[in-house]
Amino acid sequence: MTETLTLHTAFANYPHVMALKDGSVSSPRIRFDFEDVPVITRAFRRMVRTLDFDLCEIALTTLAQAHAFDKPIKALPIVVMRGFHHAALVCPVGSSIQGPADLRGKRIGVRAWSQTTGIWVRGILLDEYGVDHRDITWVTAEDAHVAEYVDPPNVVRIAAGQDLKAMLEAGEIDAGIAIAGIDPASVRPVIVDPMKAAAAWFAKTGAYPVNHLLCLKTALVEANPWLPEELLRLFTAAKSASGGPSAEARFAGIVGAEVLPYGLEANRIGIELCLRYAAEQGLIPAAYGVGEIFA
DSSP states (O other), X not given: OOOXXXXXXXXXXXXXXXXHHTTSSOBTTEEEEEOOOSSHHHHHHHHHHXXXXXXXXXXXXXXXXXXXXXXXXXXXXXXXXXXXXXTSEEEETTOSOOSGGGGTTOEEEEXXXXXXXXXXXXXXXXXXXXXXXGGSEEEESSOOSSTTOOOOTTEEEOOTTOOHHHHHHTTSSSEEESOTTOOGGGEEESSSSHHHHHHHHHHHXXXXXXEEEEEEEHHHHHHOTTHHHHHHHHHHHHHHTXXXXXXXXXXXXXXXXXXXOXXXXXXXHHHHHHHHHHHHTXXXXXXXXXXXXXX
């Protein structure tokens, strides 16, 4: 009889994974020892700094930076959170900013320089609008999850007691990316008609942006070669058993009915483009091939 492998596990409570958490989808080969981490990005930091989990949700950029610093983890092509980010870049409704070209010389707030949404936005600004991230001051609230990484010179950290939301409202920064808690009525997208722009960009690039996926300790992959395939089977079954729509359902008009594709080939374009953006922005030393970071 095959021994059951127990995995200390952390991922957020998305509708498409709940069948694994409630046990309605299971495997005789795997037992999940779930730890609830209310702010899931805290789990990313623990995974790359102290290897607290066997199986963990992680941002693609965090995973790539972990590879750069030889952390013993490997990615799985199970993308649990994704989306288009054209609408994430906002400015106050009364701002003089009329479009991306006006961002040069400005101060833009983002939780961390290494945040994956910020990487997507900066890549799109350069590729589609000719706006270079080096012509902007980036104002951040925290460092990278991977402790060894050092932010570039045009990235500054807010002081203790400061808050990016309050700074945007007070005009101390000119724009922000994915800043939590902002009153939607007080801001507007820098990219005009962002969903239309996202649809055109997807038609042009074929890239459906990847944000969060899953990773495993490398030692577990090496000791259990069957494990990545079994996890892909389980997560695919859980997605099929989902009782409610995912947040990504709002992108069906752009990508079609399959708003959460799993598997490497279904996600290769988005993964490779994010890795290119990360390399261009100095977050990783090179645009890694998927075979380097995936199990």
